[in-house]
Amino acid sequence: xxxxxxxxxxxxxxxxxxxxxxxxxxxxxxxxxxxxxxxxxxxxxxxxxxxxxxxxxxxxxxxxxxxxxxxxxxxxxxxxxxxxxxxxxxxxxxxxxxxxxxxxxxxxxxxxxxxxxxxxxxxxxxxxxxxxxxxxxxxxxxxxxxxxxxxxxxxxxxxxxxxxxxxxxxxxxxxxxxxxxxxxxxxxxxxxxxxxxxxxxxxxxxxxxxxxxxxxxxxxxxxxxxxxxxxxxxxxxxxxxxxxxxxxxxxxxxxxxxxxxxxxxxxxxxxxxxxxxxxxxxxxxxxxxxxxxxxxxxxxxxxxxxxxxxxxxxxxxxxxxxxxxxxxxxxxxxxxxxxxxxxxxxxx
Numbered sequence: 001x002x003x004x005x006x007x008x009x010x011x012x013x014x015x016x017x018x019x020x021x022x023x024x025x026x027x028x029x030x031x032x033x034x035x036x037x038x039x040x041x042x043x044x045x046x047x048x049x050x051x052x053x054x055x056x057x058x059x060x061x062x063x064x065x066x067x068x069x070x071x072x073x074x075x076x077x078x079x080x081x082x083x084x085x086x087x088x089x090x091x092x093x094x095x096x097x098x099x100x101x102x103x104x105x106x107x108x109x110x111x112x113x114x115x116x117x118x119x120x121x122x123x124x125x126x127x128x129x130x131x132x133x134x135x136x137x138x139x140x141x142x143x144x145x146x147x148x149x150x151x152x153x154x155x156x157x158x159x160x161x162x163x164x165x166x167x168x169x170x171x172x173x174x175x176x177x178x179x180x181x182x183x184x185x186x187x188x189x190x191x192x193x194x195x196x197x198x199x200x201x202x203x204x205x206x207x208x209x210x211x212x213x214x215x216x217x218x219x220x221x222x223x224x225x226x227x228x229x230x231x232x233x234x235x236x237x238x239x240x241x242x243x244x245x246x247x248x249x250x251x252x253x254x255x256x257x258x259x260x261x262x263x264x265x266x267x268x269x270x271x272x273x274x275x276x277x278x279x280x281x282x283x284x285x286x287x288x289x290x291x292x293x294x295x296x297x298x299x300x301x302x303x304x305x306x307x308x309x310x311x312x313x314x315x316x317x318x319x320x321x322x323x324x325x326x327x328x329x330x331x332x333x334x335x336x337x338x339x340x341x342x343x344x345x346x347x348x
Contacts, residue, residue, distance in 0.1 A: 008058075012199045014051045016044040023059025029115045030068045031086055037092050037119065045101060054105045054198055055120060062111025062133065063120060068142065072295070080295035084337075087146070087291045088116065088123075091284040093340055094148045097124035098280045103203050106130050106183055108173070109191055113279060118147025121181045122280065125203055128173030128182035128214070129191060139167035141307055142260035142299025142317070144267050144290040144333070149281040154275035156180055157222050159230035165267050166235065167255045171219055178217035185214035212336040225249050235264045235322045260299040260315070261322040266333045273334070281343050286334065288341035293333040295313035 008019040019039055041213045044050040057063040067090070072202035075082035097104060097119060116203050120126060128134075136145040136153065145165050145298045147154060156179040164171060164179070170282035176182040186194050190210045197206035219226070229249060230239035230263065233257070242253035270290055285326030294300045296316045306315035319325050 006030060006033045007040075009036065009040045009042075011050055014049060015045075015199045016040065016050045016053045018053065018055045020055075020057040020064055021295040023057075023061070025068070026059040026061045026065035026111050027059070027116070028281060029090065029119070030067050030071065031089070033282045034086070034089050034093050036180045038089070038096065041093075041096060041100065050102070052103045052105060052198065052292075053100070053123075054107070054195065055123065056160045056195065057109070059190070060110070062113075062114070062116070063106070063108055064116025065111050066114025066116055066137075068092050068302050070308055073301060073309060075293045076304075078178075080292075082138045083295045084292055086171075087288060088341060090118065091288055092148065092343070094118040094122055095281050098148065100124070105198060107191060107195070108134065108176065109188060111168070113137055114149075115147050116151070117149055117181065118170055119151055121176075122148055125184065126176075126182040127186050127191075127194070127211075127288055128176045129186055129188040129216075130173060130183070132173030132176055133170045133190045134173070134176045134181060135168060135170040136165055137170075139166065139259040139263040139267055140168045141303030142263050142297060142301075142315070143294050143303065144263055144270055144287070146287040146291050148280050148284055150267075150270050150274040150287060151280050152179070152181055154271045157220070158227040160219055160223065160226060162230040162238075162268065162271055163219070163226045163252065164270050165263055166230075166259070167236065167252050168253060168259065172217070173341070174217045175219040177214050178220045184211040186210045187212065187219050189304045195324055210310070222248055235261075238268075239322070260303055260317050261325050262299055262317070262329055263294075263295065263303075264322060265330050266293075267335075268290060269330050285341045288336050289335065292337040306345070308319055 006023050010017045072083045104123035105125040106123040136149045138145045153165050194210040225245045232238040242249040
């Protein structure tokens with residue numbers, strides 16, 4: 001098993017440990033990390049001496065802030081081939097984690113966003129903490145939630161998933177559990193002891209010792225207006241419904257108003273379509289299509305430029321308003337990719 005410095009791979013007492021190791025970038029995923037994780041997981045699947053996998057991240061800031069979007073920006077400006085290849089491999093990894101035959105423990109501490117959700121939230125034992133700051137913030141850069149995110153968002157209680165997807169706003173560890181993105185709550189200051197307990201005593205004993213009842217989910221408490229307002233047919237309908245519904249709803253409307261109009265319209269449709277797709281693989285295939293369409297779009301390059309390259313925080317979206325987005329604009333994001341995403345079992 002080869003090791004690269006961006007992912008540390010080790011085995012302790014039958015526990016395969018994957019440590020995302022780009023702390024200065026909050027462990028943002030690159031090609032080498034996706035490849036390293038996939039290689040280690042495949043080796044461990046057939047290794048009888050490894051009974052559990054544990055995913056963690058280096059540094060104090062979080063598990064993983066997402067994919068390396070600046071690299072994706074440069075790829076998009078160069079035709080998008082590298083971005084499409086990265087997503088293809090990343091989504092295969094997400095699906096593999098979702099069906100992994102051994103316990104896969106993800107420590108979702110600190111920032112867990114975008115691609116970080118993809119390598120953590122499809123695992124079997126998903127641990128949130130009091131410092132967890134989770135989000136699918138893609139609409140802020142003209143992109144569409146991916147990495148199986150729309151699978152989870154579409155299955156959250158009521159319309160909480162649409163609220164998270166269209167605002168891109170972060171939510172807490174307690175919210176993550178309420179929304180189906182996590183299972184267990186371990187206080188941040190107990191995480192190191194929890195990890196040692198997983199290695200020494202196994203997952204069940206570690207959970208019994210260190211997992212506690214999560215606090216009430218703030219988002220769940222807001223479900224009344226969220227379910228009502230996000231029932232609208234279009235993004236414009238949703239924003240109109242949010243206006244005048246109180247401070248929290250106004251804040252959501254203000255946030256949505258800053259996002260890419262085309263990304264919002266496609267995201268609304270993507271989450272609704274994902275709800276009707278049966279498997280994580282089916283949803284990842286749809287997400288691969290929306291990602292491949294995004295990489296050719298104006299807003300993906302412009303959104304990353306404004307947020308992360310020039311950092312002027314002033315993206316010039318095209319179309320400029322949600323009313324200017326047509327059904328044909330949205331539908332173009334769902335056409336099959338060339339080549340489309342396929343999984344191993346389909347090609348056997």
